[in-house]
Amino acid sequence: MKEFKKLSRRQQNMLRFMSEYTGKRGFPPTIREIGERCDIASTSVVNYNLNKLVDAGYLQRSGKVSRGLRIIADIPGVAPLPRLATIANSPRVALVGRIAAGEPISLPEDIAHHIDEDDYVAVPQEFLGGFDENEVFALTVRGDSMIDSMIQDGDIVILRQQSTADNGEMVAAWLPEDSETTLKHFYREADSIRLQPANAAYDPIFVHPANCQIKGKVLSVMRSYG
Amino acid sequence: MKEFKKLSRRQQNMLRFMSEYTGKRGFPPTIREIGERCDIASTSVVNYNLNKLVDAGYLQRSGKVSRGLRIIADIPGVAPLPRLATIANSPRVALVGRIAAGEPISLPEDIAHHIDEDDYVAVPQEFLGGFDENEVFALTVRGDSMIDSMIQDGDIVILRQQSTADNGEMVAAWLPEDSETTLKHFYREADSIRLQPANAAYDPIFVHPANCQIKGKVLSVMRSYG
DNA sequence: TTGACATACAAACATATGTTCGTGTATACT
DNA sequence: AGTATACACGAACATATGTTTGTATGTCAA
Numbered sequence: 001m002k003e004f005k006k007l008s009r010r011q012q013n014m015l016r017f018m019s020e021y022t023g024k025r026g027f028p029p030t031i032r033e034i035g036e037r038c039d040i041a042s043t044s045v046v047n048y049n050l051n052k053l054v055d056a057g058y059l060q061r062s063g064k065v066s067r068g069l070r071i072i073a074d075i076p077g078v079a080p081l082p083r084l085a086t087i088a089n090s091p092r093v094a095l096v097g098r099i100a101a102g103e104p105i106s107l108p109e110d111i112a113h114h115i116d117e118d119d120y121v122a123v124p125q126e127f128l129g130g131f132d133e134n135e136v137f138a139l140t141v142r143g144d145s146m147i148d149s150m151i152q153d154g155d156i157v158i159l160r161q162q163s164t165a166d167n168g169e170m171v172a173a174w175l176p177e178d179s180e181t182t183l184k185h186f187y188r189e190a191d192s193i194r195l196q197p198a199n200a201a202y203d204p205i206f207v208h209p210a211n212c213q214i215k216g217k218v219l220s221v222m223r224s225y226g
Numbered sequence: 227m228k229e230f231k232k233l234s235r236r237q238q239n240m241l242r243f244m245s246e247y248t249g250k251r252g253f254p255p256t257i258r259e260i261g262e263r264c265d266i267a268s269t270s271v272v273n274y275n276l277n278k279l280v281d282a283g284y285l286q287r288s289g290k291v292s293r294g295l296r297i298i299a300d301i302p303g304v305a306p307l308p309r310l311a312t313i314a315n316s317p318r319v320a321l322v323g324r325i326a327a328g329e330p331i332s333l334p335e336d337i338a339h340h341i342d343e344d345d346y347v348a349v350p351q352e353f354l355g356g357f358d359e360n361e362v363f364a365l366t367v368r369g370d371s372m373i374d375s376m377i378q379d380g381d382i383v384i385l386r387q388q389s390t391a392d393n394g395e396m397v398a399a400w401l402p403e404d405s406e407t408t409l410k411h412f413y414r415e416a417d418s419i420r421l422q423p424a425n426a427a428y429d430p431i432f433v434h435p436a437n438c439q440i441k442g443k444v445l446s447v448m449r450s451y452g
Numbered sequence: 453t454t455g456a457c458a459t460a461c462a463a464a465c466a467t468a469t470g471t472t473c474g475t476g477t478a479t480a481c482t
Numbered sequence: 483a484g485t486a487t488a489c490a491c492g493a494a495c496a497t498a499t500g501t502t503t504g505t506a507t508g509t510c511a512a
Contacts (some may be wrong), residue, residue, distance in 0.1 A: 026296035028252070032500095044461075044503090047501075048460080052459095062251070066256075070251070091298050125283065129452050147427075152424060169451070169452070199378075201373075219452065222350075223376075225396045225444055225446060226395070257471095271490055273470075273471070290471080
């Protein structure tokens, strides 16, 4: 008797989000996370609609259990994913923001706990440079200003948060005097710092140490066409 | 560079239970649930061993998040368990060779059958462009000749084998007359083909269609520093 | 109008659940 | 003897998270 009652736009949204979230993170979202992402102000409304989805046969809930959600039917309008296959996967790294020439990198206080609105990127173990996933984060590159470092618009940069660097390492640095963020190879010289682009056709820049705040070390870059 | 730490019996048990639980219920267990089922008296001990599993590379945790567990590697000795069929690892793509300016790309007859233990790269699903991993292969870039396409020495290029391309797509092409392999954006013009570098500072080249054998379409690029 | 019903909200509530800390007990090595 | 390390325990702690309640707003039909 479970009828195919028409799902409201909101309920469809919720289903889609739950599926996506579970695929990305490996476990279902909380009621509050659903509310945030689906623009629902009250947890009780989320709860209400979750029960509607249960009635409609799309969802299964475990009472009093945190994240006790399981999608048990295909979502209308969404290509059916191999549901259980999405549960375990490769390491995920928090995609915490973007990096552009004209703006500083703003990092959440605690990357590991920054769970709200963010996306996650799967990153193969080999590209984490041996660091723990929890101290690593990812940024989306905006603009073509990093072209001298062989990094282009849309690239995803994987970094480890740190404020110092060894010679030769690729770093993300904020230059306060220039109000500029840059990605370059780091070299400490006599009394200045040389920031060397990866592409030899471009010239290095020299900055005073006081004008160079290292935000992180670049571990890897991933680019997807199409 | 894999840490092959021996897991204690207890830790193996935990992994097995977590996997089983997640498969059955759709979400991971709590620390206390793990403790009950694995005969561990204190939640702190579970916590302790979970962190060990993270160190060993089997698990990923989301701090302060209830049920924030994700198994990211096969469980030793338990892989063939039917219930674990639900566990999906990152797609692996055959690393079949290298690509350099001066030499053609030599492709094995059948990529899917080119199975060598070591010559694989893990590639996140999002970077496969929707193609099946069996029709996709990877090449290591040698030399700085692709610098105009924002690709440098050591980069790993993920491609799909195909001999035609749509405008705008990034392709790997062999130019017989020039004895040269190149990676560029493909544009079919009136009676020639324009191969456009990604970096606008470099000029496109125009080739006769007869002098342009498309070997594959570039899906993504992955670069690791260090 | 009325009332029934579906949906939405905010705040208070109860507890499920991760974290931390002090301690204990082995084993191994100096 | 020590000292270090790995592992285990229990209890207190902090908060993440599901649940409930009271109320408000819309629509639709009698």
